[in-house]
Amino acid sequence: MPSTRTVIAGVAAIAGTTQAFAPVASHQQAVGAGTSTWTQCRAPSCSAGTRRRRATVSMAAKKxxxxxxxxxxxxxxxxxxxxxxxxxxxxxxxxxxxxxxxxxxxxxxxxxxxxxxxxxxxxxxxxxxxxxxxxxxxxxxxxxxxxxxxxxxxxxxxxxxxxxxxxxxxxxxxxxxxxxxxxxxxxxxxxxxxPVSGISDLNSIATIASGSSVMGSIISQAFEKVGENGSTVVEESQTLVDEVDFTEGLTIDRGYLSPYFVNDQERQVCEMRKPRILVTDKKIDQVNELIPILETMVKSKEPLFIVAEDVAGEALSALVVNKMRGVLDVCAIRAPSFGDRRKAYLQDIAIATGATYIAEEVGLTLDQVNMDMLGTCERLVAQRELTTIVTDGSQMEAVNKRIAAIKQEKEGTDNQFDIEKCEERIAALGGGIARIKVGAATETELKDKKLRYEDALNSVRSALEMGIVxxxxxxxxxxxxxxxxxxxxxxxxxxxxxxxxxxxxxxxxxxxxxxxxxxxxxxxxxxxxxxxxxxxxxxxxxxxxxxxxxxxxxxxxxxxxxxxxxxxxxxxxxxxxxxxTEIPVKLSPAEEQAQYDAMGGGNYM
CATH class of the missing domain: 1.10.560.10 (GroEL-like equatorial domain)
Structure with a gap:
């Protein structure tokens, strides 16, 4: 029987992949279109005489x-x-x-x-x-x-x-x-x-804000289930009634990188019990980077779950072939989000699972990884576009500190997008998401009910934060x-x-x-x-x-x-x-056409 190293390292030759590259955009696509005067393009890659349009700006009279x-x-x-x-x-x-x-x-x-x-x-x-x-x-x-x-x-x-x-x-x-x-x-x-004293207070706040005792009851149930740090979101339903669905655990909006990781064909999911979890910001495309930890995992006979910036090329092929051969129970997903926010999400996942965050910025590389650096959880379910990690509660103190830090970050910004992302991270670490699915007979009723639910949810969050009057x-x-x-x-x-x-x-x-x-x-x-x-x-x-x-x-x-x-x-x-204020100007048809051309509606010369 071949050694573990032979099985793992030899996979690249068995299941090699070819990288395809997107063609470079044409110059016309690169410089844009739809303005009114021609100017010289100064990009180094442009040939002399290449030109693009630029809008002519006119100043409106003021009152x-x-x-x-x-x-x-x-x-x-x-x-x-x-x-x-x-x-x-x-x-x-x-x-x-x-x-x-x-x-x-x-x-x-x-x-x-x-x-x-x-x-x-x-x-x-x-x-x-x-x-x-x-x-x-x-x-x-x-x-x-x-x-x-x-x-x-x-x-x-x-x-x-x-x-x-x-x-x-x-x-x-x-x-x-x-x-x-x-x-x-x-x-x-x-x-x-x-301070809010219990579920009855939440029910009262939600009922008043929504104007409906039914909505108030649904919202209070949702908050009772997921807790203060959980997330409650409003979605549209195809039915005529309002429902609540609950999702336990840390939810990541990324799914498995290959359908070959699926181990439950009926549900089309990869489910693992007590897996070891590797968290890194590195893009893994060479199998040699993973060989030390893969050999260790084969010996321990424990499942391995990888969260990385990406896993591609021969590294992904190696994981797939070893999974199919029964050598190693493994699954991998891409890290959520982008840039600095991606790093923050990875650190959240590492803290929640007790893993060490592997990144060059903290002086760690993949060849240094050992079993003590891997996290764990009670259960994990990876779907095609979503992964849920149910933690065992052993890292609760560290998670609470992390949530407190994210709340401070949220308080320090007025940017609505950043606030929403902080709330998502808090909800993910908090361990639960409640989805209120709103049903209605007409589109008009549906929009009105969604607005009422959102108002009530926000009122409940505010009450939990600063109390009630x-x-x-x-x-x-x-x-x-x-x-x-x-x-x-x-x-x-x-x-x-x-x-x-x-x-x-x-x-x-x-x-x-x-x-x-x-x-x-x-x-x-x-x-x-x-x-x-x-x-x-x-x-x-x-x-x-x-x-x-x-x-x-x-x-x-x-x-x-x-x-x-x-x-x-x-x-x-x-x-x-x-x-x-600007004095309104009535444009002639010719002026309206010129303005339309300047905004991108005109044709290239």
Whole structure:
């Protein structure tokens, strides 16, 4: 019988592969097309005379408005967006219908979706609309909910602030007063917030955010199953009912590199029990790099799972042939993602499985690998496009430290893509994914339900992060009794005016929720403003009482973001002294054609 080395090393000759290379792109593809004037291409590989088009840029005329005129136009735009958005607030909020150029109209109850869809004909008013869109988007990015409340408060602060500035108040001092009050209110909310106590709190938050007890129950079940660090995602279903699927373990969106690794033909998966795991950032294409560790694994008779940048050429052929001959139970996948993010994912996998990360940057190469550097897990299932690793829990302390580090990385960035990737990594390490599959009879209903689920999911995440406060606008109404403390911190009368403007805006959510329920908002506010913390109006059933006990609660993070974002943007509007917008120009048919050509629609000469 041949030696192990003979079997492994001889595979390249048995199953050699040929590398195919993609042809180099033509010069025309490389330099681009579709602009209006010819210029010399200066690429070293280009022959003299090779040319490409370049667009001619023209400057549009601008309109400049000053002082009160500029602020009034901004406020008009803000009011139009806010009036459309605020009707959706609360359990009895109304819907808004959005026209689409193609397909059926969309019926939504989501503040940020409505705000994003608005574009006003007047350029100056449209600037105001875009400012409100920024408020809503910031609240959505940071907390995932509270967009309608943020928009409503922005409207209140801007309108009351504009009246104060018009009456002679110094806008800079007014702005300073608004920001001082905002900081003190946020600190008070953090002190008042209560931690989430159990599944009932999660159910209440999700029910309020989605407006549906069924959705709330599904979301709370999902979070109970996967935990705080798990991932819950919303997907479309082909059925008419909503369902939840759970996936245990660390999930990698890469599958086996060869179908010959499959050991369960019926399910078309490669399943391993207690495999040893090699994690490296190296591209492995030579079998000699793997021979030492393969010989060790053959002797130990344990399965081997490889996660690398790539496994190709004779190295992959060697693994496949040894698998088919029964010499070694092995499987390999490519590492997920790209660049530095790929390295981070590989390190996550190494930590979760107890493996040593093999990379030249840490001074380790494949020929140095021994059994102590290999990780392990309880069970592993590699599919065609997905791999799930169920760990044995032995690395929990290291995993928790890694999750904490990723959370810090997430807090340190405002880039939405980076935030999403950090959340994916946390979910993968957290050990579970819940997929909520949304069913509906029509496309319009499906879109609306997906938005509601996403709002509710974000609210639950925010509550787990910073705790909960009474909902229904009750927390903000309670904060209005801080007026004396806040005023004492203001340096002058104009600052006190600014602080008072923000304090007054705190009544807007309570009053609007009541108005949307068909009740006089001023009456509700009067009945609740001097009560104990937590007392408020439950618009769902028309009763007054302790909203915390009734399950009418909001994430503290949502309330904080609503105050911070609305105060920030509204204060900037009040200090605006000039507004510059483009004057719309009606193009002739010939000019429209020229613009089309300049953007890539023209033909090459």
């Amino acid at each position: 400049v408005s000053f002082g009160e005129d500029s602020r009034k136009k901004l406020v008009d735009g803000i009011n139009q967006v806010a009036n459309a958005v605020k009707v959706t607030l609360g359990p009895k909020g109304r819907n808004v219908v959005l026209e689409r150029n193609y397909g059926a109209p969309e019926i939504v109850n989501d503040g940020v979706t409505i705000a994003r869809d608005i574009s006003l004909a007047d350029p100056e008013e449209n600037v105001g609309a875009r400012l409100v869109q920024e408020v809503a988007q910031k609240s959505d990015n940071r907390a995932g909910d509270g967009t309608t409340t943020s928009t409503l408060m922005t409207q209140s602060i801007v309108n009351n602030g504009l009246r104060a500035v018009t009456s002679g108040a110094n806008p800079v001092e007014v702005r300073r007063g608004i920001m001082k009050a905002s900081e003190m209110l946020v600190a008070e909310i953090k002190a008042l917030a209560k 009474p909902g229904g606008g009750a927390c903000m109404t309670y904060l209005q009794r801080m007026d004396e403390r806040i005023m004492a911190e203001c340096a002058n009368e104009d600052e006190r005016i600014g602080a008072g403007i923000l304090l007054k805006s705190l009544s807007a959510p309570c009053m609007q929720i009541a108005a949307n329920a068909g009740v006089e908002g001023g009456v509700v506010w009067e009945k609740t403003r001097n009560q104990e913390f937590g007392f408020g109006y439950n618009a769902a059933n028309g009763r007054y009482g302790d909203l915390l006990e009734m399950g009418v609660i909001d994430p503290a993070k949502v309330t904080i973001n609503a105050i911070e974002n609305s105060a920030s943007v509204a204060a900037l509007v009040l200090t605006t002294e000039a507004l510059i």
